[in-house]
Amino acid sequence: MNKLLILDRDGVINQDSDAYIKSLAEWIPVPGAIAAIARLSRAGWTVAVATNQSGLARGYYDLATLEAMHAHLRQLVAEQGGEVGLIVHCPHGPDDGCDCRKPHPGMLKQIAEHYAADLAGVWFVGDSSGDLEAALAVDCQPILVKTGKGERTLAQGLPAGTLLFDDLAAVADHLLQQE
Numbered sequence: 001m002n003k004l005l006i007l008d009r010d011g012v013i014n015q016d017s018d019a020y021i022k023s024l025a026e027w028i029p030v031p032g033a034i035a036a037i038a039r040l041s042r043a044g045w046t047v048a049v050a051t052n053q054s055g056l057a058r059g060y061y062d063l064a065t066l067e068a069m070h071a072h073l074r075q076l077v078a079e080q081g082g083e084v085g086l087i088v089h090c091p092h093g094p095d096d097g098c099d100c101r102k103p104h105p106g107m108l109k110q111i112a113e114h115y116a117a118d119l120a121g122v123w124f125v126g127d128s129s130g131d132l133e134a135a136l137a138v139d140c141q142p143i144l145v146k147t148g149k150g151e152r153t154l155a156q157g158l159p160a161g162t163l164l165f166d167d168l169a170a171v172a173d174h175l176l177q178q179e
């Protein structure tokens with residue numbers, strides 16, 4: 001499959017918070033992000049999501065709340081004529097030893113398996129170093145956006161080959177002008 005794009009959630013699609021995104025009310029789209037997903041989807045891109053959600057393991061919110069956020073995301077994109085593909089989340093905490101929590105690439109592998117896709121060169125857009133490391137672990141193209149924790153991540157230095165964009169809208173502009 002070509003035209004597969006994988007996104008991190010917090011800090012890329014919606015605003016992030018060091019206090020976690022604990023409720024639907026706290027789930028606020030990054031300006032231009034919903035339109036970016038809809039534009040890509042309408043142009044034939046499959047847009048999947050891979051998100052750490054340790055707030056579940058920490059008891060900050062429950063699965064129903066997380067699902068409500070994702071139903072809202074899907075609704076907002078649908079209202080602009082697009083659709084969101086598979087959303088995979090890691091519910092575990094940092095000490096649970098799972099293989100799905102980024103920087104482990106388990107969620108990216110899950111997405112590839114779902115779409116019978118080869119991950120080599122697939123863009124994975126994130127705002128944290130764990131996103132970039134997960135991408136590199138499975139030969140995805142690491143993409144950093146400056147929203148969310150992106151500026152902090154940038155200040156720490158980026159893995160070689162990482163591409164930098166202001167936000168998801170700029171990523172969509174780039175991919176769509178390539179067509």
Ligand SMILES: O=P(O)(O)OC[C@@H](O)[C@H]1O[C@@H](OP(=O)(O)O)[C@@H](O)[C@@H](O)[C@@H]1O
Pocket residue numbers: 008009010011016017018019020021050051052053054055094128
């Ligand atoms: O960016 P994605 O993967 O969509 O989700 C990140 C969130 O799960 C949370 O991840 C936490 O990291 P720890 O899980 O506590 O290390 C913190 O960075 C929070 O600020 C952040 O909201």
Ligand SMILES: [Mg+2]
Pocket residue numbers: 008009010011012016126127128148
């Ligand atoms: Mg993030």
Ligand SMILES: [Zn+2]
Pocket residue numbers: 090091092098099100101
């Ligand atoms: Zn996990």
